[in-house]
Amino acid sequence: MNLRDKLRAVGGSGQPRNPAAPENRDAPLDCRHLSEIRPPEEFPGAADLTGETLALMTEKEMPEALDPRKILYLDTETTGLGGSGSVAFLVGMGFWTDRGFEIHQFLMRDYPEEPALLRHVAAGLSRFDALCTFNGSTFDVPLLESRLLMNRMDRTCLGLPHLDLLHLCRRLWKLRLGRCNLGRLEEVILGKPRLDDLPGSEVPQRYFSYLKTRQDSLLEDVLIHNAQDIASLCVLLNHMADLYLHPEKIAFSEDVYSMGRALEKTRHPENARRCYTLARRGKMGTEASRALAVSYRRSGDRERAAGIWREMIARRQGGAEPYIELAKYEEHVRRNPEAALALTEKALLLLCEPGLEDGSAVQEMKNAVQYRYQRLQRKLKERNA
Amino acid sequence: MNAAQLADLLRHDTQFMKNVTRWEVIPSRPARTLPFPACMDERLKPVLESRGIHQLYTHQVHSLEATARGEDVTVVTPTASGKTMCYNLPVLSAILKNPDARALYLFPTKALSADQVSELYDMIEESGAEIKTYTYDGDTPAAARKAVRQAGHIVVTNPDMLHSGILPHHTKWVKLFENLRYIVIDEIHTYRGVFGSNLANVLRRLIRLCDFYGSHPQFILCSATIANPGELAETLIGRPVTLVDDNGAPMGERHFVFCNPPVINRQLGIRQSSVTLTRSIAGMLLKNGIQAITFARSRLTVEVLTRYLKDMVRDPLGEAGRVRGYRGGYLPRERREIERGLRAGQIDAVVSTNALELGIDIGALDACVMCGYPGTIASAWQQAGRAGRRRGTSIVFFVASSAAVDQYIVTHPDYFLNRSPENALLNPDNLYIMLSHLKCAAFELPFGEEDSFGNARGVGEMLAYLEEDAGILHRVDGRYHWAAEDFPASDISLRSAASENFIIIDITDPAHHRVVGEMDRFTAPMLLHENAIYMHEGRQFQVEKLDFDACKAFIRSVETGYYTDADLNINLSLLDIEKQGKTPLGGETALGEIKVTALVTMFKKIRFDTHETLGFGPVRLPETDMHTAAMWWTLPEALSSRFTGDTLKNGMMGIANLLRIVCPLYLMCAPTDIAVVYQVKSPITGKPTILLYDNCPGGIGLSEKAYGMREILLQKALQVAEDCSCEQGCPSCVGPVGEVGEDGKTTAVRLLRGLIG
Structure with a gap:
């Protein structure tokens, strides 16, 4: 038995294939380059994106005077899900210009073209001020x-300020949608479902088939899929920017409440309170009211906070919490322990209502309220004595 | 009483001495030391001096100096001889001199790494240096991993994690690979067989990546006493090593006592069980307050002995914490607690499987009892080494079972005392294993057509195969690129056993189910089938349900007077024949690949104390498969037709028993590394066949070696039978008469003569 037969016995034999004819490559290699321009009307708001609007969306350091034409939208198609054996065989990059949205795709037709592809990517990155991807911080960027x-090239070009839309979208829509992949967002948020799209899981196999057969048609879907991803990044970012500027356009209470939370993360409490106020009308009413009151309290506006807690009591929202919070307000701000005691008593009654789940959180709350109740009683006794 | 006094007492005890076949005293040995060598960083001196170390043992100095000369070093040291200094000192010196330097530590198990790292931490803390040591294994939290990759000076891991967690993601470990100065591999004697062959290939991949990053790490390897530490090390790392084996650590006087249980049935030649004699010796040590470890060969015996000993010392509340069992299935937390208890002297007696053979730090004990021969001379010395303080006397008892090898050793103690331990064999070029790692290597870094892979041969052809036949590599411009979606490292387990373990859940308290242990996939059908009595810490449980697919066993506490023992059925089928030959009289002999299917079909209930069989029960579980190498002889028609069915079967059983004794000796392997079976009508050949196979997936070359020396093996087997003084067979040759029948020995001898011609 020769070595090849042994190997076949051990490893099994797949479909033998004809080795590719050796290609003559004397000229310095370049990869394939495709480009297109999509009309401006497909990208509403793209021209008006400002650094201030971005600052509402992300707490990350972004260039101060941001030019929307200096954001690079990037997406890769790869041969696997990671590890040093996965290669980005197609890198698409898009950017806004005065003529519309330009998309450039760099495709390596075979492995020797990888350095050329990477050189284009590095050169591209160096011309921009910020990078925008979808899940790029854990996938595309580390992979590149x-x-x-591995090609012994400089990696500093990847140090651009990076806006990962996956994280920003999760902040806004996870509460309502659960999973936030790009396809779902296009369908539900942008209202443009993709038809005949190539599933991402089929991409690597397409490329391997292409390597063996050299049929350009195999990659057509992949190229379309990639270009669409990049265009969607820009549309999505500008759609989000519009919502951040005009939260009243948001139809769902969950989304506008989520935006409030997101704005607190980016330290814009006033914008956050605007969202909470809008969200109080919908099904997140209780949570939004609560968040609004807490936000007022944090910014030092105890009167407005107390007003919200009172409204919540009137609307029977939030269980014992508004009573407890108001009790704190009466005791420490208004210096009115009698009112505080009365509110604490009500909170205690609510907490003892049957039907309330008797978890450890409730128990803890009960203990805290009990303690407060006794402390207030002592305080009053001492004062009256 | 101390061990010296006990030894004195026993030597005058005529009743005890009746069972002793040899009492060997190994004299004490003084320490040999040298001053701190110049290559050791000055800043480490106060650290060592604060621990009362003012000189180093000779072997430590020699290994430090060889390392400083830039050589790859292998240090051979028995237990408790300060081997960790041999690698910690050069590594710490290097990092103190250059804070960018990095080191990688590999230990075969997590338990070992936890142990050795705690010592390293102490030294670093005392030195006051900013040296970061991290353990990177399956338990490392995801959040901490980034810090380990970026900042760890010393990364402690195991071969499995290196293989699937580090090498395939080498670009995240740039700092480590660019600055890797030392690779430390401890306990290299454990890397034999499949595990070793896998590790050798993992190291080929590691060195290949270091080349890419421009680092040239040196190896520091440590081994227990085996016959060929240098050869093992060189095969593992694929380059020459400097061997340091002049142990300078002191050792107190040691008594080595060979005990053979008395014959209780002279006609049948049946001896008292080794467990019974072990129990009385271990009991005596416990009563006299001599801290001792007892080694038993199976998990079952461990539990049975633990129970006996616990019963001796139970307090009114039924607690017996001074006696503990220790074996693979216990949870890590429980094991750490037992190890601490032993070091602190809170535990007087521990009963263990070979799990405690490795360098886990339990301190040195006064006495060791070996219940049965552990299979190899190296293992036996490792176990014996658990007893032995640097000062004072220690005592080791070897209690022979009725197995042929045990009987041979107890009646020929010189064979054991004078013979060098076994060779550790591995085969980095095992096609099956190497091909797997070549895939991983190609994933990690493309291969040039002329690239080498360690010192492996046939790399070019294998790469071409992976491209043209398997279609997972893509060749272009003379380079092979990984061109598949999979992550090849995830499909390959470095250890022969499957990675998936069974979890054992105690459901005695319905409100509070708790996990009490785990067990590997191959052992589970034997010990965790439904209605099995599972023993844990001497308590009995009955297996209520075994969920084979979910890998879970549910057990409930019971009190029974019996334990269970399962019967294993092995089936063989042919995959491929590689070589063929003829024997005289027209028999055939061949080397090939086979599939071994193991199936447990029934179990026996056996009463404690008397060991009588109380009944049987069925087991319904799926089979487990293994592909491996095998060689065999068929009996030619002209020979086999001379005997009737039963006689032929008895003779073949005799030959198989003889080969089981001879093969490990001449193939230089452990008895468990190779299996010998006989089949009156073999499904492989259709004829009466004697077959031996490598007892691990893919094989490590034992069958091939056996095929090469097949005539010698038969001659030696014949010689053992002819030289044996018994008439009709005994456990030391063809097997006891009760097993092979009255005509077993003569038939075996006639068949062997016929086969040899």
């Missing part, structure tokens, strides 16, 4: 970093 490293 790994590829640059």
Whole structure:
């Protein structure tokens, strides 16, 4: 038995294939480059995106005077899900210009073209001020970093300020939608479902087939899929920017409440309170009211906070919490322990209502309220004595 | 009483001495030391001096100096001889001199790494240096991993994690790979067989990546006493090593007592059970307050002995914490607690499987009892080494079972005392294993057509195969690129056993189910089938349900007077024949690949104390499969037709028993590494066949070696039978008469003569 037969016995034999004819490559290699321009009307608001609007959306350091034409939208198609054996065979990059949205795609037709592809990517990145991806912080960027490293190329070009839309979208829509992949967002948020799209899981196999057969048609879907991803990034970012500027346009209480939370993360309490106020009308009413009151309290406006807690009591929202919070307000701000005691008593009664789930959180709350109740009683006794 | 006094007492006890076949005293040995060598960083001196170390043992100095000369070093040291200094000192010196330097530590198990790292932490803390040591294994939290990759000076891990967690993601470990100065591999004697062959290939991948990043790490390897530490090390790392084996650590006087249980049935040649004699010796040590470890060969015996000993010392509340069992299935937390208890002297007696053979730090004990021969001389010395303080006397008892090898050793103690331990064999070029790692290597970094893979041969052809036949590599411009979606490292387990373990859940308290242990996939059908009595810490449980697919066993506490023992059925089928030959009289002999299917079909209930069989029960579980190498002889028609069915079967059983004794000796392997079976009508050949196979997936070359020396093996088997003084068979040759029948020995001898011609 020769070695090849043994190997076949051990490893099984797949479909033998004809080895590709050796290609003559004397000229310095370049990868394939495709480009297109999509009309401006497909990207509403793209021209008006400002650094201030972005600052509402992310707490990350972004260039101060941001030019919307200096954001690079990037997406890769890869041969696997990670590890040093996965290669980005197609890198698409898009950016806004005065003529519309330009998309450039760099495709390596075979492995020797990888350095050329990476050189284009590095050169592209160096011309922009910010990077925008979908899940790029955990996937595309580390993968490109790994590829640059393995080709012994400089990796500093990947250090651009980076806006990962996956994280920003999750902040806004996870509460309502659960999973936030790009396809779902296009369908539900942008109202443009993709038809005949190539599932991402089929991409690697398409490329391997292409390597063996050299049929350009195999990659057509992949190229379309990639270009669409990049265009969607820009549309999505500008759609979000519009919502951040005009939260009253948001139809769902969950979304506008989520935006409030997101704005607190980016330290814009006033914008956050605007969202909470809007969200109080919908099904997140209780949570939004609560968040609104807490936000007022944090910013030092105890009167407005107390007003919200009172409204919540009137609307029977939030269980014992508004009573407890108002009790704190009466005791410490208004210096009125009698009112505080009365409110604490009500809170205690509510907490003892049957039917309330008797979890450890409730028990803890009960203990705290009990303690407060006794403390207030002592305080009053001492004062009256 | 101390061990010296006990030894004195026993030597005058005529009743005890009746069972002793040899009493060997190994004299004490003084320490040999040298001053701190110049290559050791000055800043480490106060650290060592604060621990009362003012000189180093000779072997430590020699290994430090060889390392400083830039050589790859292998240090051979028995237990408790300060081997960790041999690698910690050069590593710490290097990092103190250059804070960018990095080191990688590999330990075969997590338990070992936890142990050795705690010592390293102490030294670093005392030195006051900013040296970060991290353990990177399956338990490392995801949040901490980034820090380990970026900042760890010393990364402690195991071969499995290196293989699937580090190498495939090498671009995240740039700092480590660019600055890797030392690779430390401890306990290299454990890397034999499949595990070793896998590790050798993992190291080929590691070195290949270091080349890419421009680092040239040196190896520091440590081994227990085996016959070929240098050869093992060189095979593992694929380059020459400097061997340091002049142990300078002191050792107190040691008594080595060979005990053979008395014969209780002279006609049948049946001896008292080794467990019974072990129990009385261990009991005596416990009563006299001599801290001792007892080694038993199976998990079952461990539990039975633990129970006996616990019963001796139970307090009014039924607690017996001074006696503990220790084996693979216990949870890590429980094991750490037992190890601490032993070190602190809170535990007087521990009963263990070979799990405690490895360098886990339990301190040195006064006495050791070996219930049965552990299979190899190296293992036996490792176990014996658990007893042995640097000062004072220690005592080791070897209690022979009725197995042929045990009987041979107890009646020929010189064979054991004078013979060098076994060779550790591994085969980095095992096609099955190497091909798997070549895939991983190609994933990690493309291969040039002329690239080498360690010192492996046939790399070019294998790469071409992976491209043209398997279609997972893509060749272009003379380079092979990984061109598949999979992550090859995830499909390959470095250890022969499957990675998936069974979890054992105690459901005695319905409100509070708790996990009490785990067990590997191959052992589970034997010990965790439904209605099995599972023993844990000497308590009995009955297996209520075994969920094979979910890998869970549910057990409930019971009190029974019996334990269970399962019967294993092995089936063989042919995959491929590689070599063929003829024997005289027209028999055939061949080397090939087979599939071994193991199936448990029934179990026996056996009463404690008397060991009588009380009844049987069925087991309904799926089979487990293994592909491996095998070689065999068929009996030619002209020979087999001379005997009737039963006689032929008895003779073949005799030959198989003889080969089981001879093969490990001549193939230089452990008895468990190779299996010998006989089949009156073999499904492989259709004829009466004697077959031996490598007892691990893919094989490690034992069958091939056996095929090469097949005539010698038969001659030696014949010689053992002819030289044996018994008439009709005994456990030391063809097997006892009760097993092979009255005509077993003569038939075996006639068949062997016919086969040899």
